[in-house]
Amino acid sequence: MMEAALRQGAQALGLALNEGQIAQLLDFLALLQKWNKVYNLTAVRDPQEMLTHHLLDSLAAVAPLRRHLAGLPVGQGARLLDVGSGGGLPGVVFAICCPEVDVSCVDTVAKKAAFIQQAAAALKLPNLHGIHARVETLAGPFDVVSCRAFAALADFTAWSRQALAPHAVWLAMKGRHPSDEIAALPATVQVFHVEPLTVPGLDAERCIVWMRPAASEAVA
Numbered sequence: 540m541m542e543a544a545l546r547q548g549a550q551a552l553g554l555a556l557n558e559g560q561i562a563q564l565l566d567f568l569a570l571l572q573k574w575n576k577v578y579n580l581t582a583v584r585d586p587q588e589m590l591t592h593h594l595l596d597s598l599a600a601v602a603p604l605r606r607h608l609a610g611l612p613v614g615q616g617a618r619l620l621d622v623g624s625g626g627g628l629p630g631v632v633f634a635i636c637c638p639e640v641d642v643s644c645v646d647t648v649a650k651k652a653a654f655i656q657q658a659a660a661a662l663k664l665p666n667l668h669g670i671h672a673r674v675e676t677l678a679g680p681f682d683v684v685s686c687r688a689f690a691a692l693a694d695f696t697a698w699s700r701q702a703l704a705p706h707a708v709w710l711a712m713k714g715r716h717p718s719d720e721i722a723a724l725p726a727t728v729q730v731f732h733v734e735p736l737t738v739p740g741l742d743a744e745r746c747i748v749w750m751r752p753a754a755s756e757a758v759a
């Protein structure tokens with residue numbers, strides 16, 4: 540049942556996934572369910588809800604991410620940092636769907652970073668790393684810095700600014716268009732696109748806020 544729903548969801552998203560990736564996504568879902576009680580990874584407990592609210596929700600950001608990566612000078616070898624990754628959302632999903640991208644998931648909670656390391660081994664994902672740290676302490680450089688359900692945009696960008704490579708962008712997954720958070724951003728951060736997302740089976744507003752350091756800051 541899960542597999543059919545996942546395949547249907549990926550198709551609705553227009554996402555090309557191979558058989559190995561479908562298997563890894565299902566295995567990740569099983570790992571999340573298995574370790575959630577021990578590690579307190581997410582408040583979502585129902586398997587069906589985990590599929591729509593976590594897996595498909597994160598998968599909705601994969602095509603936009605792939606599109607962005609295709610235009611990067613680093614091309615295939617991009618490095619991505621997922622901030623406050625918790626149980627690995629969206630970081631693990633990105634690592635599965637973009638195997639050419641090196642994905643680091645950072646979290647202040649040791650057991651969450653340990654879970655990511657465990658998932659990397661179990662799912663055979665050499666491009667996935669769990670880092671136990673505060674994002675403020677990471678130097679990078681990363682080409683994309685993502686987050687989901689992490690913090691207000693002003694805090695997210697301020698805390699991760701030092702981890703950005705010169706051409707890097709922030710990818711913040713949000714619910715409805717966060718006008719107030721955007722208005723509260725400093726002039727040093729430029730929002731260059733707010734991209735609406737549609738999550739199959741989820742009747743809720745979602746978007747990606749794409750940001751980069753403002754040009755004036757880059758020159759200074």
Ligand SMILES: C[S@@+](CC[C@H](N)C(=O)[O-])C[C@H]1O[C@@H](n2cnc3c(N)ncnc32)[C@H](O)[C@@H]1O
Nearest residue numbers: 623624625628645646647648673674687688689
């Ligand atoms: C609400 S959870 C979101 C988890 C996941 N991204 C998701 O969408 O399900 C936020 C996570 O951010 C982590 N966190 C909070 N402050 C942090 C910081 N300064 N650096 C790294 N992680 C942090 C917390 O430990 C928590 O796991």
